[in-house]
Amino acid sequence: MFLINISHFDIIRNILLYEGDSVEVALECGRGLPYCSLPVVSTSGYFIGLISIRALLREKPTAEKRSLAAYIKKVTAFSIHDNPLSYQWQGSEDILPITDENNQYIGFVSMHEFYRILNTEYKSMAAEYSQILNSTYNGIIVINTEGQIVIYNSAAERILGKSRAEIYGKHMSVITDDGGLMETLETGQPSVGVKTLLNGYSIITNRTPLMDDAGHVVGAMGVFIDVSDLDRVSLELQVNKALASELNAIIESSYDGLYIADREGKVIRVNSSWEKICGFSRQEILGKTAKELVTMGLYDNSAALLALEKRETSTVMLEITSGPKKGQRIIATGTPVFAESGDLDLVVVNVRDITALEHLKAQLDETRELSRRYANELNEIRLQCNKFDDIVVKSRAMQKVIEMVIRVSQVDSTIIITGESGVGKEVIAQKIHLLSNRKDHSLIKINCGAIPENLLESELFGYEGGAFTGARKDGKIGMFELASGGTLLLDEIGDLSLNLQVKLLRVLQEREIVRVGGIKTIKIDTRIIAATNKDLVLMVRQGSFREDLFYRLNVVNIKIPPLRNRKEDLPPLINMILHRLNTKYHRKKHLSSSVIERLYLYDWPGNIRELENTLERVIVLAYEDVIQLEHLPDFLQNNEIKIAPVILKNIVPLKTAIEETECQLLKKALKEYGTTRKVAKVLEVNQSTIVRKMQQYHIDKDDAEEHQEDAYAHLLRI
Incomplete structure (x- = not known):
């Protein structure tokens, strides 16, 4: 509502008459003034009324000395608290007296000035109303009592598909569907929420009659709301509600404690996990800043403060210093969230109890250890189930060999494989390589006893171009380099000359070689497996094999038993x-x-x-x-069955010697031939004698017989 402001008007304050003045004074005061009326006030400053100068001029010849009281016209002045837009001035006077709330006279303004300002205000209001109407998203149509369209906003143009120039001032009938406005005009009854179809738009119409102060219908107004927009907004609302619910569920179900702070560090949200980890309720911290929480002594550090300061993700270790979780150490990570403008908007802090992390780490280590153990066991099972068709591991002796093969294949230790000729040393070396981490690289084999010494060195170490007569110009790579990343099998290592033994020792110690005729050292990553059917310990004693090389090779000794x-x-x-x-x-x-x-x-x-x-x-x-x-x-x-000799370790009584001899003889025969039937045949006695002697010397025949008889039965089925 517009309230009069003195600054809006050119108020005349010093032109006035008092109720005790004479007509002559009034005429003198009004002489030369452009006003036909003058205000009259009491001696106390209260407004009394107006004097018409024209009326006084008519009475002048006879009334110059008379008082003004008889000529004062009582009128109501305009108060500064009155609304000029609703004020109705009664009378023909050309001035408008103005008073305060106590009827104290302030001054007057000419009616011309008053109406000029009102006209300006009306134009401004009309422009504002027009802007409001045209800025409204809903369509608005107003008709007068004749049904003519007097208001038609931009939204109505969009919905009805007709411009204002086509519609304004025309009868409502120019619109195919008048939206029920003529009915509202006739009945004077409002209609709200009526759904209709206008120009292909599904809309809801609110129709309202326009009344004057006397209650007469002077027009009707229709407001059109596009239902499709409402549906879209409703759908967006549902989507946003679902998204908010989903995000809330995610935050609350997070195993990590979460709290969110605004750009000032004020906590605006925490989840249940944070309450459990830190021991504080959300009511205790919501609305407080991260700095206040540290100052209050809840904990001794803040990831949120660090993230706000550095404007980057920051992690801190902190300790709860009060409450039920006092002394608890946790890890907190603050992550800043930036708006599109680049300004820091939020900080999201994740917290986790380190105790739980340590427990998980211990479980992970235990799981990894179990995995390694299971992997080894699976390898053992794989081999023991004879998945390799070139290895047989039925005997306990070979099972022990394979168990060792599996263990040593997982490391890069140097290995020496010993055993008689023909036991399968090369096959065992190949299995070690295939089970190792080097299986994707080469397994190079070289027989140290099959190559002359002068050629073996160049084969092992390679040579530079022109190193000796007949050497290639571009040189040659040796076996150590060729096997780098993989495995080199040195078969018949016992036949290696002392000169080459020295060079091999340097390779094992330094993990580098020098080619024949070269000076540059070359680093190698080669696993060495040696094999021999000779007694290296005896060779060391005899001086034909270097002791230091033997110990370098003999890190792991796999001895393959004879058949x-x-x-x-x-x-x-x-x-x-x-x-x-x-x-x-x-x-x-x-x-x-x-x-x-x-x-x-x-x-x-x-x-x-x-x-x-x-x-x-x-x-x-x-x-x-x-x-x-x-x-x-x-x-x-022509093979004849022979029994190994029985040896007595000490001189004993003859009876004891006989018994000892019989016992040893039975054990050796049972071990060699397995069954009492075969032993009886070999020893040329009855089978019952063998059984009786076994009972006498407490020899357990079940183990030997069961194992060997099964083996023999299997042979018969071949």
Whole structure:
């Protein structure tokens, strides 16, 4: 509402008359003034009324000395608290007296000035109303009593598809659907929330009659609301509500404690995990700044303060210094969140109890250890289940060898493999390489006894161009370099000359080589596996093998037992070799029971290599599908079963010596031949005698017989 302000008007204050003045004074005061009326006030300053100068001029000849009281016209002055827009001046006077709230006279303003200012205000109000109407998103149409459109805003143009120039001043009938405005004009009854279709828009219409002060209908107004916009807003609201609910669920279900601070560091939200970890309720900290929380002694440091200061993600270790979790140490990370303008908007702080982290770390370490253990066990199971068709591990002796192979394959220690010729040292070296982390690189094999010394050095270390007569111009890479990243097998290491032993020792110590004829050292990453069938300990004593090299090589010693000491492996070995040879030569050969028994009783000094060669010979040479004794080589056909000698360690009474001899003889025979039936045959006594003697000397026959009889039975099924 507009309230009059003295600064708005040119108020005339010093032109006035008092109720005690005469007509003559009034005429003198009004002479030369452009006003037909003058204000009259009391001696106390109260406004009384107006004097018409024209009326006084008519009375002048007879009334100059008379008082003004008889000529004062009582009128109501304009108070400074009146609304000039609603003020209705009654009378024909050309001035408007102005008073304060106590009717104290202030001055007057000419009616011309008063109406000029009102006209300016009306124009300004009209412009504002027009701007408001056209800025309103909802369509607005107003008609008068004749049904003519007197107000038609921009939104109505958009909704109805007709411009203001086409519509303004026209009858409502120019609009195909008048939205019920004519009905509202006729009935004078409002209608709210009426859904209708205008120009393809689904809208809701509110229709209201316009009334004057007397209650007469002077027009009607229709407001059109686009329902599609409401649906869109409603959908956005639902989406935002769902998103807010989802984000709230995520924040509350987070295992980490979370609290969010604004750009001033004031805490605006925390989740349940934060309350549990820190021991404070959200009511205690909401609205407080991070600095206040530290000052209050809740904890001794703040990730939020650090993130606000550095404007980057910051992590701190802090301790709860009060409350039920006092002494608890936690880790907190503050992450600043920036607005599109680049200004820092929020800080999100994650907190986690370090105790829980340490527990998780311990569990992880335990899990990793279990994983390593399970991996080793799986490797063991894989080998023990004979997944490698070129290795047999039925005997306990070979199981121990394979267990060691699995363990040492996981490290890069230098290994020496010992055993008689033909036991499979090269195969074991290959398995170590395949099970190691170097399996994707080369396994290089070199026989130290098969290459002359002068050539072996250049083969191992390589040589530079022109190093010796016949050398290549561009030189040659050696086995150590070729195997870098992988494994180098030095077979028959016992045949290595003392000169090369010195150079090999330097390689093992320094992990570097120098090519023949070169001066530059070359770093290598090669795992060394040595193999020999010689007694290196004896060679060290005799001075033919360097002691320091022996200890460098003998970090891990894998000794492969001879075939005669692991007869349990013989049946699956024979079966495996027969299958491979039959496949290779497209045969269907199998062994007779007499051949099986003869093969089982033989000591096989050449071990697996001798067994393979023997079986290949009979498979190739025999015409029949069943291999008989006559197909075997002479040394097997003439083989006689022999018993190893019994040795007495001390001089003892004869009876004791006989008993000791019998006991040793039985044990050796049972170990060698397994069954009491075979032992009785070899010792040329009855089987019952063997059983009785075993009981006498407390020899457990079950273990030996069960194991060996199973092996022998398996041989008979080959």
